[in-house]
Amino acid sequence: MKKTEIIKKERKVAEKIKDLRIERGMSQNALADKAGIDRKTVNRIENNHFSPNLNTLFRLCDTLSVKPAELLK
Secondary structure (H helix, E strand, O other), X not given: OOHHHHHHHHHHHHHHHHXXXXXXXXXXXXXXXXXXXXXXXXXXHHOOOOOOOHHXXXXXXXXXXXXXXXXXX
């Protein structure tokens, strides 16, 4: 996979996380609190400045009630 393809996939994951958070009426702070991560981390993920590790990704998915596979489509 080319680097540009990876970047596009990461951007899509970030957008999906943000969209799901907004659909569920959650602030970044609320999502971070419920997922047990820092609000700045949520912000960095949503703005594609940071790629979450698997643990963080699973916590976000659990909090947003979505399967990881759905984010990675």
